[in-house]
Amino acid sequence: MRDQDRAALETFLDSPTDRPLLGLVYGRRRIGKSTMLVEQAERRGGFYFEAIRAETPVQLERLGTALGEHLGVGRFAFDDWEEAVGALLRLGEQLAVPVILDEFGHIIAADPSVESILTAALGPGALRKSTSRARLILCGSAIAMMRALTEGEAPLRGRAGLELIMQPDDFRIAATRLPVGAGFETAMRVFAVIGGVVGYATDMVNFDLPSGKADFDRWIVDRVLSPAATLQREATTLLAEDPSLSGKNNLLHHAILGAIANGSVTAGTIASKVGRQVSNIDLVLRRLIEAGFIVRHEDPIRKKRPLYALADSFLQFHYAVIEPYGATLRERDLRAVWSDRLEAVFSSRVRGPVFEEMARRWVANFASDTTIPIRDHVGPSLVSVDGVGHELDVLVAGTGDVPADREIVALGEAKSGEVMTTRHLLRLERARTALGANASHAKLLLFGERVDERLVQLTAERDDVEIVDLDRLYTGD
Numbered sequence: 001m002r003d004q005d006r007a008a009l010e011t012f013l014d015s016p017t018d019r020p021l022l023g024l025v026y027g028r029r030r031i032g033k034s035t036m037l038v039e040q041a042e043r044r045g046g047f048y049f050e051a052i053r054a055e056t057p058v059q060l061e062r063l064g065t066a067l068g069e070h071l072g073v074g075r076f077a078f079d080d081w082e083e084a085v086g087a088l089l090r091l092g093e094q095l096a097v098p099v100i101l102d103e104f105g106h107i108i109a110a111d112p113s114v115e116s117i118l119t120a121a122l123g124p125g126a127l128r129k130s131t132s133r134a135r136l137i138l139c140g141s142a143i144a145m146m147r148a149l150t151e152g153e154a155p156l157r158g159r160a161g162l163e164l165i166m167q168p169d170d171f172r173i174a175a176t177r178l179p180v181g182a183g184f185e186t187a188m189r190v191f192a193v194i195g196g197v198v199g200y201a202t203d204m205v206n207f208d209l210p211s212g213k214a215d216f217d218r219w220i221v222d223r224v225l226s227p228a229a230t231l232q233r234e235a236t237t238l239l240a241e242d243p244s245l246s247g248k249n250n251l252l253h254h255a256i257l258g259a260i261a262n263g264s265v266t267a268g269t270i271a272s273k274v275g276r277q278v279s280n281i282d283l284v285l286r287r288l289i290e291a292g293f294i295v296r297h298e299d300p301i302r303k304k305r306p307l308y309a310l311a312d313s314f315l316q317f318h319y320a321v322i323e324p325y326g327a328t329l330r331e332r333d334l335r336a337v338w339s340d341r342l343e344a345v346f347s348s349r350v351r352g353p354v355f356e357e358m359a360r361r362w363v364a365n366f367a368s369d370t371t372i373p374i375r376d377h378v379g380p381s382l383v384s385v386d387g388v389g390h391e392l393d394v395l396v397a398g399t400g401d402v403p404a405d406r407e408i409v410a411l412g413e414a415k416s417g418e419v420m421t422t423r424h425l426l427r428l429e430r431a432r433t434a435l436g437a438n439a440s441h442a443k444l445l446l447f448g449e450r451v452d453e454r455l456v457q458l459t460a461e462r463d464d465v466e467i468v469d470l471d472r473l474y475t476g477d
Contacts, residue, residue, distance in 0.1 A: 002169060002173065005036065005164060005166055006036060008162065008164050009023075009025070009036065009037075009040060009162070009164060010040070012135065012161060012162040012164075013040060013044065013096070013098055013135050014096075015096070015135075015161070017133075018133060019127055019130065019132070019133065020089050020092060020121075020122060020127070020130060020132045020133065020134045020135075020136060021134075021135050021136065021161045021162075022118070022122055022136050022137075022138070022156070022159050022160045022161060022162075023135065023136070023137045023138070023160060023161060023162030023163070023164070024137070024138050024139075024146060024149060024150065024160050024162065024163045024164065025037065025137055025138075025139045025162070025164045025166065026139060026140045026141065026142075026143055026146035026147070026164075026165060026166070027141070027143065027165055027166030027167060027292075028141065028143070028166075028167075028168065028197060028238070028292060028312075029141045029199070029238065029241070030197050030198065030199025030200065030203075030204070031166050031167075031168060031197050031198060031199070032166065032198045032199075033102075033139055033141075033166055034050070034102055034139065037098070037100050037102065037137065037139060040098050040100075041098050041100055044097055044098055045095070045097055046091075046097040046098035046099060046100065046135075047066075047067065047070050047088070047091055047097070047098070047099050047100065048098075048100045048102065049062075049063055049066050049067075049100065049101055049102065050102040050103055051101065051102065051103040051104065051106040051107045052103070052106060053106050053109070054106070054110065055110050056080075056081070056110045056111045059106070059107060059110060059111075060078040060079075060080070060081070060084055061075075061078075063076075063078065063084055064076035064077055064078050064084075067087060067088070081107075081111060081113070081114050081117050082117050082120075082121075085114075085117055085118060085121045086121065088101075088134065088136065089121060089130065089132040089134045089136070090132060090134075091132075091134055092132040092133040092134025092135070093131050093132055093133075095133065096133040096134070096135060097133075097134060097135065098134075098135045098137055099134045099135065099136045099137065100137045100139060101136070101137070101138050101139065102139045102140075103139070103140060103141070104138040104139060104140045104146070105140045105141070105142045105145050105146070105243060108145075109243060115149065115154065115155045115156055116155045118136075118155075118156060118159075119155040119156055119159060122136075122159050137162075141241070141242075142241070142242045142243055142244060142291070143165075143242075143290070143291050143292040144242070144244035144245075144287065144290040144291040144292075145242075145243055145244055147165075147290065150163060167196075168195050168196035168197045168312050169196035169197075169198065170196060170361060170365065171187070171188070171191045171196065171358050171361070171473075171474070172366075172474055173196065174187070174190070174191050174195070174196040174201065175187035175191070175474060177198075177201045177202075177209060178190065178209050178210070179209060179210075179211045179212075181211070181212065182209070182210060182211055182212050183212055183213060184470040184471060184473070184474045185213055185449060185470060186210055186212055186213050186215075186216055187474065188351075188355065188358070188416070188449070188470065189213075189216055189351065190209060190210060190216070190219075191313060191354065191358075192313050192316075192317065192346070192350050192351045192354040192355070193220060193224055193313065193314065193317050193346075193350070194224075194231070194313070194314050194317075195312040195313040195314040195315075196312065197312070197314065200231065200234075200314060204230045204231055204234070205219075205223040205224070205229075205231070206223070208222075208223055217335065217338060217339065217343075220338065221334045221335050221338050224317075224322075225321075225322070225329055225334055225337075225338060225342070226334060227329065227330060231314075232322060232329075234314070234318070235257075235314070235315055235318035235319070235322075235323075236254075238293075239253055239254070239293070242291050244287060244290065244291050245287065245288070245291055249284055252274065252276075252281070252284055253284065253288060253293075254319075254323070255273075255274040256270060256274055256281065256284060256285065256288065256294075257288070257293060257294070257310060257315065257319045258319045258323060258324070259273035259274055260294065260308050260309065260310055260319070261310055261315070261316050261318075261319035261320040261349065262319070262320055262324070262349060263349070265307045265308050265309065266306075266307060266308070267281070267282070267285065267306070267308070270285070270308065285308065292311055293310065293311050293315060294308055294309070294310060294311060295308070295309050295310075295311050296308055297309060297379045297380055298377070298379055299379060299380070299381050299382070299395075299403070300377035300378065300379050300381060300395050300396070300397035300403065300406065300408075301377075301381060301395065301397055301403050301404060301406055301408065301435075301438075302381065302382075302403055302404065303402075303403050303404070305382075307379075307380050309353065309357065313350065313354040313357075316349075316350050316353060316354060317346070317350050320345065320346075320349040320350050321342055321345055321346055321349070321350065325337075325341075325342060325345070328341065328342075347416070347417045351416045351417055352415075352416055352417070354416075355414050355415070355416035355447070355449075356380070356393040356394070356414045358414070358447075358473065359393060359394050359412055359414035359445075359447040359468070359473075360378055360379065360380070360393075360394050362447075362468065362473055363375060363378050363394055363396055363410070363412065363445070364378045366476075366477055367477055368477035371443075371466060371477060372396055372409060372410055372443070373409070374396070374398045374399075374407075374409050375396050375409065376397065376398050376399045376406075377396070377397040377398075377399075377403075377406065378394070378395070378396050378397075379394075379395060380392060380393060380394070380395065381395040383431045383434050383435055384434060385430050385431060385434045386430075386434075390427070390431060392411055392412070392413070392431060393412055393413050393414040393447075394410070394411065394412030394413070394414065394445060394447075395408065395410070395411055395412070396408070396409040396410040396411075396412075396442075397409060405438070406438065407438055407441075408432075408435055408438050408439035408442045409442060409443065410442055410443040410444070410445055411428050411431055411432055411435075411439065411442050411443075411444055411445065412428075412444070412445035412446070412447060413427065413428055413445070413446060413447065414447035414448070415447070415448050415449075416448075416449055417449065418448075418450075419448070419450045419451065419452050420446050420447075420448030420450065420451045420452060420455060420467070421452040421454070421455055422452070422454060422455050422458060424446055424448075424455075425444065425446060425455060425458070425459070425465065428444045428446070429444065432444065441464075442464075443464055443465070443466060444464060444465045444466070445465075445466055445468060446459075446465070446466070446467050446468065447468045447473065448467070448468075448469060449469070449470055450469075451467055451469055455467070
């Protein structure tokens with residue numbers, strides 16, 4: 001769990017404001033939200049309640065029982081949510097304590113009026129009569145639904161003093177969960193399978209992660225590909241549990257995610273792959289972005305030329321490996337299936353795209369100002385060299401409202417599973433020339449698991465080229 005998430009929550013809870021406050025905490029399932037909130041509730045003498053998928057009378061009965069146990073009295077009998085909210089806010093009459101409603105989506109799914117009830121309870125009229133200093137926190141995993149609580153004309157707009165959107169851990173933090181000595185190559189491969197969601201590296205693999213490169217095949221077969229592995233069905237469950245994605249477009253959602261995972265990354269190619277017009281998938285794409293399943297990469301130097309990617313590597317792995325080869329995974333000898341067929345798919349369709357995203361994250365978050373002095377815009381791009389289009393894994397551009405006029409600060413190529421050689425450097429040099437005057441001083445970045453010694457020697461004599469191997473990717477700047 002990242003320190004900045006905990007720090008933001010503690011700052012909110014420690015506010016000296018002498019009135020009740022509202023905060024939102026949300027993000028993907030199994031990311032550590034509830035663990036963090038339970039810790040704070042226990043440490044500060046607060047109240048934590050996790051809703052379930054049930055009708056309102058059941059929710060209120062469970063809440064009344066939990067609140068009674070918390071206070072050491074009998075069960076509270078709440079007739080409605082207005083009465084329940086009043087009781088929850090009274091918990092803060094003596095001290096500023098956290099009052100947490102987890103899985104809040106289940107509550108408003110059963111009774112949408114709860115939003116307005118909370119708005120009234122936190123409004124100016126109610127606050128004049130209130131002596132509460134409760135820190136009310138609403139937590140949920142349905143990202144689009146939680147975000148909508150404070151958007152547009154939503155009743156709670158302007159009421160929240162905290163909106164903490166928790167993201168999966170980055171590849172560096174994820175690597176710390178592996179056994180000591182596992183190595184960066186193993187860390188990179190594991191990250192390409194399960195990403196940075198803490199639950200995928202703990203409970204959902206029975207706290208079993210590979211001890212090193214030689215143990216990776218055993219691990220992926222037993223803990224990920226096996227029909228008994230809980231990760232087999234995780235992506236499907238994630239979509240099914242999000243209320244913003246339920247309904248008739250369910251099959252289309254999966255088809256779009258599968259298209260992106262298998263190389264269709266523009267709106268046009270996605271639409272072609274799923275057999276629809278671009279105009280017919282635009283709304284669905286936006287819904288999947290809002291729900292946290294897809295990210296939209298803007299081209300740093302071209303307007304309205306976005307590329308789409310799945311939001312994390314676990315989704316990439318599921319839709320490139322698990323879903324297309326589901327029948328194959330039911331065959332008896334999974335180890336042979338992996339080594340003979342699926343390992344190659346993993347290398348080309350998962351490790352490659354994930355490593356490219358890791359390179360972009362390194363540039364944006366870990367590279368020093370000496371390495372990359374300006375990084376206003378970081379993303380993938382395209383360049384035409386001698387009339388042939390080439391993808392650029394990393395392009396870093398400076399500021400400017402007109403993308404085409406931005407100075408190009410750096411170009412990068414990221415390759416996993418192959419040795420970086422002078423051939424890759426030559427390709428970047430040609431791309432820099434083709435981009436013209438705006439790129440004349442651009443630094444060239446070569447990201448690779450393994451680097452040819454000749455390339456190392458050549459770049460040591462140049463100021464415009466830098467190599468980022470796995471050691472530097474994970475520990476350097």
